[in-house]
């Protein structure tokens with residue numbers, strides 16, 4: 001069969017099929033992402049270059065500090081896990097405890113980091129990115145990264161959770177960070193309208209925090225922002241714009257973006 005494929009005619013048809021398939025696939029993927037971009041003209045090479053630089057420095061410093069800290073806490077018995085099999089509701093309760101405590105911790109530390117001089121000293125670096133992309137997640141002052149990442153160590157020191165919950169918590173922390181900085185809105189239109197889901201933040205929610213520097217401080221939920229009145233008043237109409245733009249031709253959507 002391989003020999004047959006290598007013969008001229010078969011090779012040619014194979015390449016044509018692959019060429020067409022790649023074209024269609026990349027068209028679908030590019031179109032999928034392009035229509036979901038929150039700030040279609042937001043990308044700037046200079047900022048992206050700085051993000052690579054600071055992400056590398058922060059990852060090196062924070063990886064070393066957090067690795068040593070959690071290693072020490074583990075070795076001295078401060079962090080232990082419950083290795084017994086867990087019921088689904090136990091995992092659910094432990095996960096919810098982490099989720100809402102982290103959200104509270106993040107919100108209040110985040111608001112504190114917006115007060116001078118802490119803002120200029122610590123948080124301003126992360127706000128150099130006015131149109132986030134996944135690298136923005138890591139482009140933070142090492143101190144800020146230790147403060148945010150340190151929550152998991154504090155949580156695990158106070159609470160002994162099951163292995164299964166731990167296996168959910170770590171990916172949640174990473175995926176949420178990447179998603180809210182992705183620069184793309186993957187959530188559906190009804191997300192902010194449904195009573196069940198509007199409490200959970202979206203990429204647009206945090207994207208607006210980067211674009212306008214203030215409001216929308218929450219990390220996982222919109223709850224604290226709603227309670228404290230710090231949610232951007234135009235957030236919900238701007239969330240809607242993501243979807244009206246998808247149905248507009250490119251020129252009209254660019255005009256709307258500029259407005």
Ligand SMILES: [Zn+2]
Nearest residue numbers: 110114123209
């Ligand atoms: Zn901020």
Ligand SMILES: [Zn+2]
Nearest residue numbers: 126181206210
């Ligand atoms: Zn951010």
